Amino acid sequence: MSEAVPLPAGTTLGKSFEYGIDINLGTSAVPEWQPFRRISGFQPTFTPTTQDAQTYDDLGADNSDVTGWSFAIAFNVQVNRNTATGLYLPEIEALLARTRPSAKGEAAVVEVRWYHKPEIGTPNPADAGQGRATVAITRQNTGPNGEIEVLSVTLSGKGPYTEIANPFDGWDSTVAVIGTVGPEGAGDGDLVTITGTGFLGTTGVSIDGASLAATDYTVVSGATIIAALPAGDAGNVPVIVTNAAGASAPHTFTRGA
Template sequence: MSTPTDVTALARRWRLEINMGTVDVPDWQLCPAIVEFQPEFEPNFEDSGTYDDEGWDDSDKTGMGWKITAKFNRKKSADSTIYHPVHEKLRTTALLGWGADSKIPVRWMDRDGMPEAYQGNALVKWAPEGGEKNDLDQVEVELTGSGKLLEIDNPLAA
């Protein structure tokens, strides 16, 4: 039996999927061509210290937030007539979505089937990188959690 310190996990282990269907009939599709992926989990701590603590700080966790920042190479069809549908869903949600239409169901998981896997709804920021004449068309997307983040069974687990 191998020990858990044999091999170092790689940053590229993450897989991001977007629900292209509905809540009732989900259609989870890969967000392709990711070159950077950064999940963040941000707790909110509030000072709960009192005189009874004899000068020692005390805090309580009162909330939790999450966010994903991902950068990807923008993909288009071979005949240059359409962009990848998942990339377009992110773009149109970010630029044209208001109210409930501004949130998108996302999930991300370890592509090797390890236990880490999460799902939630997110607001989308879309930021094309621009660049010089020989640069790739890259976009940075920020997915800010809206509501509860669920830990799910990894759909890629064996």
């Protein structure tokens, strides 16, 4: 008989490959998240910044306060290119653009997000982050025997990262389905709650044909989005949520002015 302590029912052991990372090819206001394809060796590092708080009361023992957190991310990525244009995949091109001699200041910064991406089951909703970083790249395979071209990438964070809702909606992602939008009668600038399914991985929200900036909506969970109403006339308007699988069917919402 096994002496191992039993695990709760429904528990599964995590795998080393169950993470993903995306790069923003758009802007912070209107992001265009592109997953890095063919990665391995994903390794995030979170390092505390500490200050000495030692006093006589510590009787000679160390006493440090954490005053901030830095982050860095390392991973390897295979280099695929278009044989017609010669260009690498857009996520690779975006990294290389930040390492050219002309890349200084903000031109040397990328915005990335990373997240739990399990093979089976529901992704951890809180195991995800987003931040800005500078880029360092080295070639991994340099031998003469025709090895696969692989880049080793190191991202050094600029400031702390932001905790975000996990954007991964599962391998069998489907378009979002909107159930309700409320409260009815909400007007310009008011917050409305959108409920439904398939909201993890949302890439856009539109109300009456107006695409909201990323700062004007928050994906709370796979079932809830909070959005600020853009300026518009009172009446029935369509609300659409878009994710990686496509756009939801329009949901009619009665808004105020």
